[in-house]
Amino acid sequence: MSSFPSSIDIAIIGAGAAGLGAAHALQDSGVSFVVLEARDRVGGRAHTVMAAPEVTFDLGCGWLHSADRNSFVAVAEQLSFAIDKSRPPWRDQAYEAAFPRAEREAFLGALEAFFTRTAEAAKSGRDTPASVCLEPDNRWNGMIDAICTYLNGCELDQMSLLDFEAYEDTELNWRVRRGYGALVAAYGVGLPVALNCNVTLIDHSDTRIRLTTSQGTLTADKVIVTVPTNLIADEAIHFTPALPAKIEAAAGLPLGLDNKVTLALDGWAHLPQDSGMRGRSHTARVGSFQLRPFGQPCIEGFYGGSFAREIEAAGEGALAAQAIDDVVALLGSDIRNSLKPLAESRWGADPFARGAYSHARPGHADKRAVLAAPVDDRLFFAGEATPSDFFSTAHGARDSGERAAREALSSLGKR
Secondary structure (H helix, E strand, C coil), X not given: CCCCCCEEEEEEECCCHHHHHHHHHHCCXXXXXEEECCCCCCCCCCXXXXXXXXXXXXXXXXXXXXXXXXXXXXXHHHCCCCEECCCCCCCCCCCCCCCCHHHXXXXXXXXXXXXXXXXXXXXXXXXXXXXXXXXXCCCCHHHHHHHHHXXXXXXXXXXXXXXXXXXXXXXXXXXXXXXXXXXXXXXXXXXXXXXXXXXEEEECCCCCEXXXXXXXXXXXXXXXXXXXXXXXXXXXXXXXXXXXXXXXXXXXXXXXXXXXXXEEECCCCCCCCCEEEECCCCCCXXXXXXXXXXXXXXXEXXXXXXXXXXXXXXXXXXXXXXXXXXXXXXXXXXHHHHEEEEEECCHHHCXXXXXXXXXXXXXXXXXXXXXXXXXXXXXEECCCCCCCCCCCCHHXXXXXXXXXXXXXXXXXXXX
């Protein structure tokens, strides 16, 4: 944008999927608005990089989950982003030696039985840790826990059973060939966004709301807050007067951790493209791999939960080193010299994220509605933690931004 405004009708904090969704909903509404983004780019936790000339890599979200109800599918079509509709490799295994078919089928049976138990247990309405649905001494409990870290960024004992069951999964998952992050960035083109603008204080004690930012002070009639829950819970953004209910709700919806890594693959073209691979079936301390996604010369790795936190704490490059060791353990020592680190995410260390996506702690499944509720018809809240159904997704965040924008416009007497 050309200049930083001192006064605006509606200020949107955060230019991730939620903030951009809100901004699009405000276009042609007759109100003035601006999106304030602390980073030097739009997209938030949706971020595509060219890890190598032949490798496109999503550091954050990479799948159009529940694609038949995913609002970014229409956005992709409007912006001429090609969508790949082939089946995900999550249930497949590239090499029988790493995870023999009989064992894999036994695990999938145990996983389905676990999901059946969680659905049945949730009917009681008691919000216990989801781990109560694990069968004692079941040999597959470690890998079931690993699956939970991929889905929620945390292990089952930290996960609300009711929240676990509330997520709507239509089991249709597609990909964006040019990258989900690239799609979200393209969605933000042309919107009034102030980059490198970190908001530290929201003072709503007076008639107009006063925002303290790294680029100066801004006053607004309405504010839409779309930042990650960890920033609210940690009070990286202060509210005056304080909003203890929002801070408590955000603390009950922390961001778990999932990190991704891509390794350049020199040769080994015989590896089946877009195939899955996973090892160490007895533990949650395990990564999941995708071989040659879209036929690219690379291997992607995905690590979640406390194992991802431990690796991230070891510093930059630790995730790539772990992934290389794990791939070698699965495919043999001959492949080591053919692997080279290209890029990795460290979302827990990102000061404007502090995690990957939200989960509800046991006993806090109701906090999504608390976090989403407006305050005095002047402060509105959106983001991936606020939907009741498609939480923890980019399209859920986008839709929540639209919802918050409608609430703000309604409070101004506008459609």
